Amino acid sequence: xxxxxxxxxxxxxxxxxxxxxxxxxxxxxxxxxxxxxxxxxxxxxxxxxxxxxxxxxxxxxxxxxxxxxxxxxxxxxxxxxxxxxxxxxxxxxxxxxxxxxxxxxxxxxxxxxxxxxxxxxxxxxxxxxxxxxxxxxxxxxxxxxxxxxxxxxxxxxxxxxxxxxxxxxxxxxxxxxxxxxxxxxxxxxxxxxxxxxxxxxxxxxxxxxxxxxxxxxxxxxxxxxxxxxxxxxxxx
Ligand SMILES: [Mg+2]
Numbered sequence: 001x002x003x004x005x006x007x008x009x010x011x012x013x014x015x016x017x018x019x020x021x022x023x024x025x026x027x028x029x030x031x032x033x034x035x036x037x038x039x040x041x042x043x044x045x046x047x048x049x050x051x052x053x054x055x056x057x058x059x060x061x062x063x064x065x066x067x068x069x070x071x072x073x074x075x076x077x078x079x080x081x082x083x084x085x086x087x088x089x090x091x092x093x094x095x096x097x098x099x100x101x102x103x104x105x106x107x108x109x110x111x112x113x114x115x116x117x118x119x120x121x122x123x124x125x126x127x128x129x130x131x132x133x134x135x136x137x138x139x140x141x142x143x144x145x146x147x148x149x150x151x152x153x154x155x156x157x158x159x160x161x162x163x164x165x166x167x168x169x170x171x172x173x174x175x176x177x178x179x180x181x182x183x184x185x186x187x188x189x190x191x192x193x194x195x196x197x198x199x200x201x202x203x204x205x206x207x208x209x210x211x212x213x214x215x216x217x218x219x220x221x222x223x224x225x226x227x228x229x230x231x232x233x234x235x236x
Pocket of ligand 1 (some may be wrong): 009010
């Protein structure tokens with residue numbers, strides 16, 4: 001059986017959401033205002049990011065200095081290495097930016113493949129953002145276009161015959177959880193923490209709670225992929 005661990009990045013692999021934390025610290029009022037507009041469907045996620053980085057005014061040097069502070073969830077390396085040993089794919093699926101994944105994971109010796117938006121820098125060091133242009137047909141949760149649609153990527157892996165274990169923590173994972181409930185097959189798993197876990201509980205979506213990637217590794221590696229599925233409690 002082909003298997004893939006698909007993992008959100010910000011707040012799942014990292015212990016903080018990078019863009020949110022940068023904004024909350026530097027431009028708290030503007031950040032709250034922009035996030036509210038996005039969640040209310042007044043602006044799309046692409047515009048949300050553009051307004052936030054415009055208000056931040058951070059250069060590459062500022063971003064690099066911030067990224068030095070970013071820590072990753074205990075168990076990340078164990079999970080990535082164990083997946084490699086078992087022939088499982090490990091793929092990061094982020095609504096954030098490739099630059100963060102490269103700096104945080106690849107520079108720690110974990111060069112995992114990913115799907116994410118693109119951040120490059122202009123001559124003055126200011127970020128230039130390019131966004132994935134995937135949108136799920138008929139989606140009404142967010143105003144399109146989203147900064148990458150996770151269900152689209154889930155369906156690509158499922159279409160290639162993979163069992164998928166998805167790991168997530170926040171609002172950009174809610175659509176994935178809905179898709180999981182509607183389309184999951186035996187052996188597919190959803191691991192949830194943070195607001196995603198609350199969302200799963202409120203909506204009776206079966207999810208395995210976790211706090212760190214060590215918890216996920218315990219389920220998948222020590223318990224075995226199949227037994228982890230049996231450990232799910234519907235409606236937890
Ligand atoms: Mg997240």
